[in-house]
Amino acid sequence: MNEDEAYEYVKSTLKKEMITPYHRDELDIINSIGSCINCGLCINHCPVVASVGINKFSGPRSIAVELSRSPPEYWSTADKVYLCTGCGTCREVCPKNVNIPEIVNAIRSRILDHRPDLVPKGLMLVKETITKYSLAFEPWEDKLEKEESRDMRRERLGLRFVPDRVKENAEVLFYPGCQAEERAQEVREAAKVILDYFDVDFTLLDEFSCCSLPSHLMGDATTARDLAKRLKKKVKKLGVKKVVTTCAGCTSNLADLADRDNWGVPTYHLLEFLAEVIGFDRFAKAMQGSNSSEQVHVSVHDPCHLIRHTSRQVMDHALTILSLMPGVRVTASEAHDSCCGGGGMVSYHSGDVADAVVAENISALKKTGADRLVTPCPLCTAQIENNLFKSGSTIEVDDLTVFIAQRLPDKE
Ligand code: SF4
Numbered sequence: 045m046n047e048d049e050a051y052e053y054v055k056s057t058l059k060k061e062m063i064t065p066y067h068r069d070e071l072d073i074i075n076s077i078g079s080c081i082n083c084g085l086c087i088n089h090c091p092v093v094a095s096v097g098i099n100k101f102s103g104p105r106s107i108a109v110e111l112s113r114s115p116p117e118y119w120s121t122a123d124k125v126y127l128c129t130g131c132g133t134c135r136e137v138c139p140k141n142v143n144i145p146e147i148v149n150a151i152r153s154r155i156l157d158h159r160p161d162l163v164p165k166g167l168m169l170v171k172e173t174i175t176k177y178s179l180a181f182e183p184w185e186d187k188l189e190k191e192e193s194r195d196m197r198r199e200r201l202g203l204r205f206v207p208d209r210v211k212e213n214a215e216v217l218f219y220p221g222c223q224a225e226e227r228a229q230e231v232r233e234a235a236k237v238i239l240d241y242f243d244v245d246f247t248l249l250d251e252f253s254c255c256s257l258p259s260h261l262m263g264d265a266t267t268a269r270d271l272a273k274r275l276k277k278k279v280k281k282l283g284v285k286k287v288v289t290t291c292a293g294c295t296s297n298l299a300d301l302a303d304r305d306n307w308g309v310p311t312y313h314l315l316e317f318l319a320e321v322i323g324f325d326r327f328a329k330a331m332q333g334s335n336s337s338e339q340v341h342v343s344v345h346d347p348c349h350l351i352r353h354t355s356r357q358v359m360d361h362a363l364t365i366l367s368l369m370p371g372v373r374v375t376a377s378e379a380h381d382s383c384c385g386g387g388g389m390v391s392y393h394s395g396d397v398a399d400a401v402v403a404e405n406i407s408a409l410k411k412t413g414a415d416r417l418v419t420p421c422p423l424c425t426a427q428i429e430n431n432l433f434k435s436g437s438t439i440e441v442d443d444l445t446v447f448i449a450q451r452l453p454d455k456e
């Protein structure tokens with residue numbers, strides 16, 4: 045019996061007592077609770093507390109300190125832990141490095157194990173979808189209709205068609221993520237245009253599967269581990285040297301998985317890839333030949349999964365890239381790095397909370413006078429776009445990958 049099998053065996057013997065031993069990689073996270081000094085900084089910075097009030101969401105310190113530290117009692121917190129968007133702000137400001145977003149995921153995992161009746165129904169539906177299709181969204185039933193939708197989006201945005209490629213030993217695996225694979229297909233198409241423009245030897249997966257982040261965030265640790273294992277196998281079989289993605293959540297999750305499970309293959313968000321592998325000089329030269337003469341005034345939203353779960357440098361790259369694009373003027377929003385409310389699976393069961401969180405972004409954005417918002421994540425794009433539309437605003441929202449691809453010159 046290897047260590048993982050032994051862990052599963054012990055787990056099954058304790059299930060009746062509603063006790064689950066922590067996995068090796070969870071122990072440091074859980075132990076970090078012990079160093080909390082009750083300073084309250086996390087509460088002052090939590091966007092959910094700010095949006096819905098301390099009575100509805102008692103905040104990160106309550107999760108870290110006041111809740112029982114005994115797994116059998118975690119489910120008494122179910123009404124609170126599912127409202128955390130996982131933005132990571134509390135961890136960023138915490139002077140003692142208490143890892144609250146991951147503590148939340150661990151508590152959710154115990155609740156799912158022992159009291160699935162307390163898990164919000166919307167999350168159980170996503171769990172069913174992931175179990176059935178290995179995707180966070182139901183896939184298109186008709187492949188032809190999916191292609192027609194893709195082509196309509198591509199043509200509306202003026203994106204050149206770059207055929208899919210699947211091959212072994214390519215330099216790069218382009219991994220679009222569930223949202224761009226099934227819904228925001230224009231992001232997937234735009235990334236292929238950019239990679240092809242710079243002659244990147246890339247491949248896609250022959251059969252796409254979820255990176256495991258949604259399962260991890262809802263506390264479905266078993267499915268998360270299965271999906272991660274399956275994806276690692278596919279990446280290793282393809283023999284690629286790098287993974288490039290256009291989704292903020294996939295970027296941070298794949299980087300964490302590669303580190304935890306020794307993939308030996310680094311993950312880049314496309315912005316990092318442009319900055320660090322293609323290089324700003326080459327990008328700037330390409331943009332000198334841009335066909336677009338459009339003067340556009342944009343503001344930028346920073347996805348939590350890039351700035352707080354990956355590196356703030358990614359958004360520095362975004363600003364440099366925008367500065368190299370002719371006709372683009374950027375005005376910073378005072379809430380550029382505030383959570384959009386779309387994380388932590390909150391929008392799947394408590395849309396009112398997710399929408400309350402994004403309100404700060406929307407109001408700050410309107411003050412910038414920009415006529416467009418760009419952001420390098422298809423999930424942030426959808427969350428902000430829906431709420432801007434509902435507010436009656438005419439500000440357009442573009443995924444930054446699409447915005448870049450539209451402005452590249454035709455390939456010679
Ligand atoms: S991760 Fe974000 S939403 Fe969750 S408790 Fe921390 S600051 Fe609040």
Ligand code: SF4
Pocket residue numbers: 079080081082083084085086087104105108134137138139140141142
């Ligand atoms: S910021 Fe950190 S140390 Fe301060 S109360 Fe929050 S969890 Fe505790």
